[in-house]
Amino acid sequence: MKEIENISGETPKFIGIGSLVPLVKSMKGSKKNGIESFIYALITLRKLLPHSFIHAFGIGGTMAYLGILGGIDSYDSNGWIQKAAYGVIQLPGVSDRFLKKENHKRPNIINGRKQNISYLPLLEENNFEPLLPDEKLDIIYLCSPNNPTGQVFSKKTLKNWVDYAKKNNSLIIFDGAYEAFISSKDSVKSIYEITGAKDVAIEMRSFSKKAGFTSLRCSYLVIPKNIKTLDNLSINSLWNRYIDTKFGGISYLIQKAAEATYSDPGKAQINSIISTYMQNTKTLLFGLKKLNYTVYGGIDSPYVWCKCPKNVKSMDFFDKLLEKNICAIPGIGFGSSGEGFVRF
Known part of the structure; x- marks a missing residue:
């Protein structure tokens, strides 16, 4: 801590705290001592450098809240380690999960890499349906039924997006978390009801909304095997490789509970x-x-x-x-x- 207290020289604009090893676990001594050391270091830094932007790497859960109280401007969870393993290095204040300053701009970031993000406004005059953009998009995120508008995208709108994705070699991520609430006969419950969607779309489903699994973290993806990356690699195979390597699986009790929802x-x-x-x-x-x-x-x-x-x-x-x-x-x-x- 003496090194922090005696800091000198030009005031840095950005400061990053943490490493590839989860911060608390990398500190010597007990977890309690690690947390105390982290908070002390953070408070000391904030006092010495009140105008610098402080980003904390490798923290999550309770540590994130303590960090916010201690004065960090942004943080990224332990998932940073997994991204770093793939050579994706996040810059302080760029790939943040929490933004303390209300006037801070939204980060143009996907998985730690800067991208050009186009927001698709859902406007009243368009019945809250996303219009096709003039530019080429690589990845398209669509949520239907939509949160927050509550609207279900029409078959025509979804067909237009599938055709757009095929024309531009784009990938659609379709969020169907609220499909269980659809009762209208003509409303689309799955993107795969649209002809050609299996060639360009991945669908996400969740147990949180229909079965009250909030916080249990149980969901699934549907990734057609014929969907390829720009390098002609199977996204299904890449996803399985990632999950088998990096994911320990959902607890058995939660799996059984999810299975019971289909009984x-x-x-x-x-x-x-x-x-x-x-x-x-x-x-x-x-x-x-x-x-x-x-x-x-x-x-x-x-x-x-x-x-x-x-x-x-x-x-x-x-x-x-x-x-x-x-x-x-x-x-x-x-x-x-x-x-x-x-x-x-």
């Missing part, structure tokens, strides 16, 4: 719970409509996307609702396109 009693319980959720959602949806609010979603998803009245900002409307003991999520929290809306 007849499991399906019945899930359908009953989802039915209750959707009854509550529709009560809210039609109640807001009766009060002359403009609302979207709430039919094939548990979310209602409500337009703020009289052009009120989403944070201001959020505050007004709180005064009435009603909690909603301000749309601006989901990005600039969410301004003017709240999510119930």
Whole structure:
């Protein structure tokens, strides 16, 4: 610690704390002493260099919260080690999971590498469906039913994206976490309902939403074997190689619980719970409509996307609702396109 206290020379703009070895484990002595040493070093650095940007490598969980309280500006979890093993080195303040400063720009980063990211705004005038961009995209992320708008993308929209991906040699990542809430017969539950999607799309599914597995971390991917990288390598094979090497697997108890959701009693319980959720959602949806609010979603998803009245900002409307003991999520929290809306 003496070296930190006696720091001198030109004030650095960025400071990185940590290493390829998880920070606390790499310190001598017990875990308790390691945490105390980390916090002491961090607080000392922050006092000496109040205007420098401090990024912490190799921390996660409780350590991350302690680091935030101690004054770090950003951090990255122990997953940094796995990325570094592939030669992906993250720069301080670039691939951060937590941004302390509200005015900090969103990082243009994917897996530690700078990329050109194009945001696809979901706007009211487009029925909250993403329009095709003019430029070429390598990876496309689509979420339907969508969080936060609650809208389900139409077959036409998804077919346009599949055709776009084929034309531009792009990969679609389709997030179907809320598919269990879809009840409309014509709504698309899986990207693979679209002709040609098996050549360009990976689908993600989760047990968190339909079966209440939040925090249990159980999900799965569908990766067609014929999908290739730009180097003509099988993405399915690469993913299996990564999982077999880096992932210890989901606990047996959680696996058995996930398996039970596909049993007849499991399906019945899930359908009953989802039915209750959707009854509550529709009560809210039609109640807001009766009060002359403009609302979207709430039919094939548990979310209602409500337009703020009289052009009120989403944070201001959020505050007004709180005064009435009603909690909603301000749309601006989901990005600039969410301004003017709240999510119930």
